[in-house]
Amino acid sequence: MSLRIALLGLLTTSGPSSGYDLAKRFESSINHAWQARHSQIYPELNKMAADGLVTVEEEGPRGRKTYTIAAEGRRELREWLLEGTPSRSIRSEGALRAFLLPTLEPHEAAARLRAEAEVYTARLAELEALKAAKASWKRPGFGEHALELGIRQTRVVRDWAEETAAEIERAAGDPPGGE
Amino acid sequence: MSLRIALLGLLTTSGPSSGYDLAKRFESSINHAWQARHSQIYPELNKMAADGLVTVEEEGPRGRKTYTIAAEGRRELREWLLEGTPSRSIRSEGALRAFLLPTLEPHEAAARLRAEAEVYTARLAELEALKAAKASWKRPGFGEHALELGIRQTRVVRDWAEETAAEIERAAGDPPGGE
């Protein structure tokens, strides 16, 4: 269901788009919350059109189909957003990695955590750049909020990784009780 | 693959456990990074035993099987953690929701964001309580790092939701350029 919602959301915030456009947008704007490949997006858009959530308003050059959100689609997105029981499901490979890194030897864990921190620093730079070039959304002011969340979350993981690396090294070099 | 890794990780940090134990542990310790139901865990453990990553050391009362990580399992976990190309895949329904909330009318979005913030505040309290009662891990000091990350991430989303709600209300009440 979430893929449907994500697509409806993107069609709302970016206006009429092709499946190709939406696939790219999954990589840029919404990437820190959800991902989908074109092989999942195209069939889903067809189903959504069959269900009356979107319409194909025009067909362009290379068989390009431009999808527009329909009233029924707006209704469905709205209902999902207002619905009371939000499932808090989350699957983050990065967080899992972070969780398990301390099972390595202290010096290995610390080194790896610092490498992770670097990846997040790079990601952060990308996001900051995106923020600076914030001209790509139809509703002005919309993307900024989401981007801000992405930036803060990335920063928090980065900082955690650095601090944890330092603490692990400190604990290994200066064992308080033993082990 | 990640499920396998998560199970190997839990067997490392909590020692020999049954599938039932591991299912519960997915709900408590590792929940903010990954989830899995028993219907996925039991078959996976059987496959892992067939692949020599874990062994069944003892069988208890109600057909209970206690799995222990094998050398091959430790090797696989270690390799995964040290491997260079970490896929940054993440799927967070909460983040998706946060992303799309600003598509609602300002007052609706703000109200919903505040409701979200409350959920995160409650979750934060749970995690803080867990942190206080941190006596359940075999390797002392291990769980704390992961828990700390969970706490910080939850806090960041909570704060973002509150601030964004306030900003949306401000912008709606005091439109600078129009719309």
Next chain:
DNA sequence: ATAGGCATGTAATCAGTTACATGATTTT
């Protein structure tokens, strides 16, 4: 002309959820 990007699709496989199914042990 050819390389790169645009654009859509399908098939096979793997991962994950929901629902069904069963039975033992412990607690009230």
Next chain:
DNA sequence: AAAATCATGTAACTGATTACATGCCTAT
């Protein structure tokens, strides 16, 4: 005796990834 919890499993379905497949249009 009944209810709660422990404990494992399977089947049907939905969601997601990887690989395959095709062809158009634009810039060099």
